[in-house]
Amino acid sequence: MGKTADAIAEGVSIASAAARLAVRNRILVETIARDAHFxxxxxxxxxxxxxxxxxxxxAAAADLARRQRKKAWGKFSDPDGTHDYRDRDMRNLRKRHRLxxxxxxELRRQADDPEAIRQLIESSRESAWGDVEANLQRRLSVEGMRPxxxxxxxxxxxxxxxxxxxxDLPRLAAHRRGARSGADGEPRAGADEIALDSSPAPRAGGVDLTELDA
Structure with missing residues (x-):
């Protein structure tokens, strides 16, 4: 496990990242999904x-490690499972308890420190804005992409x-047919009526392309 101080610092870093993620998610929900002020x-x-x-x-994990250490004391038989500790595990269990x-x-100290809270909120806000900015850039890249x-x-x-x-073409053709039909279902007569021709109409994918002409 290395030095206890280093392990504690790493544990605090991981916990801080989890806290930052939770605050960031709440910022996104409140300020974007619910359109609230920051x-x-x-x-x-x-x-x-x-x-x-x-x-x-x-703290609950520390209490568990302490109970496991007491239970493991004086046991020298082979363990029955991963968490069935023995006397030889006493040292590691003691380190876990201290960790x-x-x-x-340290987390309780940060919770009582206004400056630590401010830094946590600021880093969470920057992370939330980073997500929004990344989403906007992806959308702009897709919508503005050239072949x-x-x-x-x-x-x-x-x-x-x-x-x-x-x-798309069948849907557009159906829309055009509906637009040229009257309320009684009969084709509308007018200047935009399509003249019939004896030559076969060009088709694409089973769609009469003449129906798509404006």
Whole structure:
């Protein structure tokens, strides 16, 4: 497990990342999904609650390690499972207890430190904005993509053309037929009526292309 201080620092880092993720998600929900104003004080309360909850989890893990150490004392037989500890595991269990207790202590200290709370909220806000910015950039890249800049253009072109023939063109043709029909279902007479021709109408994918002419 290495030095206990280093292990505690790593545990705090992991717990802080979890807290930042939770606060970031709440910021996204409140400010975007619910269109609410960013209230730093409201998120400060949330950040404290999250840190305390994480500290409680670490404290519970420390109590469990302590109970496991007491149960393992004086046992020298082979274990029956992964968590069936023996006397030879006493040292590691003792280190785990100190680790969990140290992480819990540091998280509680951060929960009581206004500056640590402010930094947590700020980093969470930046992370939330980073997600929004990344989504906007992806949408702009897709909507503004040119064929020569799209590495998947050739591979996806066949699928797009098939979708055009089988879905979009029939739907547009049906819409045009409906627009030219009156309330009684009879074709409308007017300047835009299509003149019939003895030559066969051009078709694509089973669709009469003359129906698509404006």
């Amino acid at each position: 209230d730093a004080e409201a998120f400060a309360t949330l950040a404290r609650e999250i840190l305390i909850a994480l500290a409680d989890e670490q 969990y207790r140290g992480v819990a202590k 020569d800049l799209d590495p998947d253009y050739d591979r996806m072109r066949a699928a797009r053309m098939q979708s055009l023939r089988l879905v």
